[in-house]
Amino acid sequence: MSMSGSAAAPALSAATPAPSLPRFRNAGWWGLILPAFLLMTVFYLAPILQVLLISFTEPRPGLDNYERLFTSMGVQNVIETTLRICIITTAVSLALGYALSYVVALASPRAQRWWLLAVLVPLWISVLVRSFAWVTLLRRQGLVNEGLMGLGVIDEPLRLVWNEFGIVVGMVHYMVPYAVLPILASMREIDPRLLAAARGLGASRFTAFRRVFLPLSAPGLVAAGVLVFIFSLGFYITPAILGGGKTLMAAEWIKLQILDLIRWGLGTMLATVLVVAILVTLAIFSRVVNLKRLFGGGA
Amino acid sequence: MSEATALSRPEARSAGHALELRGLSKRYGSFTAVENVSLRVESGEFLTLLGPSGSGKTTILMMIAGFTTPSEGGILLDGQDITGLPPEKRDFGMVFQGYALFPHMSVAENVAFPLRVRAMGKAEREAKVRAALDLVQLDRFAERKPSQLSGGQQQRVALARALVFDPALLLLDEPLSALDKKLRAELQEELKALHRRVGRTFVNVTHDQEEALSLSDHIAILNHGKLVQMGGPTALYEAPRTRFVADFLGKSNFLQGTVRELAPGGMALQAGGTRLVQAAGAGPRPAIGAPALLSLRPEKIALLGESDAAENMVSGEIAAWAYLGAGFSLAVRTADLGEIRVALPAWKAPIAPAEGLPVRLGWSADAAVPVLEDEGAA
Structure with a gap:
């Protein structure tokens, strides 16, 4: 990089390095990240701080908005619904993700590549497209209902969408890859000989799994749980489309307050609660698992 | 404990x-x-x-x-x-x-x-x-x-x-x-x-x-x-x-020859211009005129002085050598038997190894063992 200035240093001066050179070089590197830093502070941190501020000042200064957390049934309902859907989504995603990772981790390297591709392809498709795809599948005249009625399993269409069930289906579908990646990473670190050793020492397949494989993959499971839960808390598009406006989760409720009801104070209050909830979750789990692993840092 | x-x-x-x-x-x-x-x-x-x-x-x-x-x-x-x-x-x-x-x-x-x-x-x-x-x-x-x-x-x-x-x-x-x-x-x-x-x-x-x-x-x-x-x-x-066994378990020289004489306790082989006497091994007795392969361990070969004699003797010169602490490893080039590895204890060794140094090697008739070529060996 010419910014560092060292590339231009002639070979002759190499014997007497200028003492200020390292600092200059560092300044150059810091300069490189300056645009990103400004972008983050001006367009990201500042609005968040403003959100925090508004929640204490609109419609009048004070803790009125936060009081609603304890007094308003509507607010409590939204929080309860959000937590319930997030917990169910996380649990189902972890179960499916763990099973999927287990199959992938034990597959041959060639098969592993195909499995991973199959897991990752959905990530490349817009969440909007996927949500509408689920609507067409699950609605009254959708493939699932028509199919079940054609087989004579049911007499009238099941209510599969525009309720919590639909939201959970859509969210789980979105979250499973995020569950698979950390779980698979921790499963891949397990020496397959450990399982053979367990069986050689007298453990059945199941005991070897329970006493050796499961504990060793637990960090990945916890990491995946945190990741999925936090993602779920702020989910907007999928619940908005598959919930049909009847089941409100936090993100959609916030949008409703701010854009439709112009109640900025209430909207920003819940947004702040959401941010704090995520930070608290992270703080708790950072003591349990290595967060670097969660966010793809070095092992 | x-x-x-x-x-x-x-x-x-x-x-x-x-x-x-x-x-x-x-x-x-x-x-x-x-x-x-x-x-x-x-x-x-x-x-x-x-x-x-x-x-x-x-x-x-x-x-x-x-x-x-x-x-x-x-x-x-x-x-x-x-x-x-x-x-x-x-x-x-x-x-x-x-x-x-x-x-x-x-x-x-x-x-x-x-x-x-x-x-x-x-x-x-x-x-x-x-x-x-x-x-x-x-x-x-x-x-x-x-x-x-x-x-x-x-x-x-x-x-x-x-x-x-x-x-x-x-x-x-x-x-x-x-x-x-x-x-x-x-x-x-x-x-x-x-x-x-x-x-x-x-x-x-x-x-x-x-x-x-x-x-x-x-x-x-x-x-x-x-x-x-x-x-x-x-x-x-x-x-x-x-x-294969001789080669894999320990080190071994392999001497190739043709059976010339058979006696109850052994045989004589011809390898180029060198005559080798060999005690009978456990394997099947070869026929006169058949090829034979002997395995000879490096440590069973002695360096012979001017007046020493052994049942088998061959002259050559040191092609390469290495000092291993406990001993010398010599590679001796001979006219009839190819290169022969010799393990020589370093303590009071009779010679100071040097490349090109002429030496005489000797070993007894029971030092080597007849071995079979490996099955399917190329």
Whole structure:
């Protein structure tokens, strides 16, 4: 990089390095990240701080908005619904993700590549497209209902969408890859000989799994749980489309307050609660698992 | 160190079991990893399966352990067929390559694992774990995690874990290969002492010929999936049946000649202009005029002085030499026998080796052994 200035240093001066050179070089590197830093502070941190501020000042200064957390049934309902859907989504995603990772981790390297591709392809498709795809599948005249009625399993269409069930289906579908990646990473670190050793020492397949494989993959499971839960808390598009406006989760409720009801104070209050909830979750789990692993840092 | 442990009672001598392999084969598609191997390990014996990588030795061990299903043949323990048993039902202890200790368990928990899966009571389990850790002198490390132990200590934990449940058989898959040379020699001695103490049947797999020679009661030499020769270390070293065995177990010179005379106790060969006298080997007697191959160990060759004589003598000059501390390794170029390696003790060596130095080599008629060319050798 010419910014560092060292590339231009002639070979002759190499014997007497200028003492200020390292600092200059560092300044150059810091300069490189300056645009990103400004972008983050001006367009990201500042609005968040403003959100925090508004929640204490609109419609009048004070803790009125936060009081609603304890007094308003509507607010409590939204929080309860959000937590319930997030917990169910996380649990189902972890179960499916763990099973999927287990199959992938034990597959041959060639098969592993195909499995991973199959897991990752959905990530490349817009969440909007996927949500509408689920609507067409699950609605009254959708493939699932028509199919079940054609087989004579049911007499009238099941209510599969525009309720919590639909939201959970859509969210789980979105979250499973995020569950698979950390779980698979921790499963891949397990020496397959450990399982053979367990069986050689007298453990059945199941005991070897329970006493050796499961504990060793637990960090990945916890990491995946945190990741999925936090993602779920702020989910907007999928619940908005598959919930049909009847089941409100936090993100959609916030949008409703701010854009439709112009109640900025209430909207920003819940947004702040959401941010704090995520930070608290992270703080708790950072003591349990290595967060670097969660966010793809070095092992 | 406590000798009076549950594992090392005097009557434990009889606790070993005999293992028999009958016509064992393993094929992967068109590739034959193991071909028709039959052998017997007597109760309390230490058997080593020795061979280069790809010789099928690990496949055989995995079939004994139950992780690999044989394509043909059977495995018998004390005469009972166990070929179809899953590994956990065989009751064999196994020390894996790289030890395969459970990283999330302490040393004591690792050793307790086989007892726990057998649902042994807590008091009995703890006593057995303590005895097993005593046996490998690791009682002070019970609460450590495997990652906090040195390679040699991990190896001992693996041994304790494999022995704690009084297994019918102890299987060792290259148990010392991950250790450095000095530690390896130390643990070889320990392993040998342990085998004597517990009196169990051990089956060891290695590619290290020194390890095989120093540890084993019997060695089975494998090549290309076939059992080439089996016997005691001395018998194999002194009387290799084939070129491969002579070459793989120790170092060897190979002398090629034509049989000229046959006598009851031996024969005479012609190799170029040199006549060699050779004592009869264990193999079939060759016919006059047939080609013969002799294996001659470097340490059985002497440097002859001006007036010395030996039954076999050849002159040459030193083509290359190396000083190894305990001795010199000489490569002597000869006209009729090609290059001959000689191991010469360095202490009071009769010559100071130098390239181009003319020397006379001599060896007795019983120093070399006739060996067969390998089957299918190119």
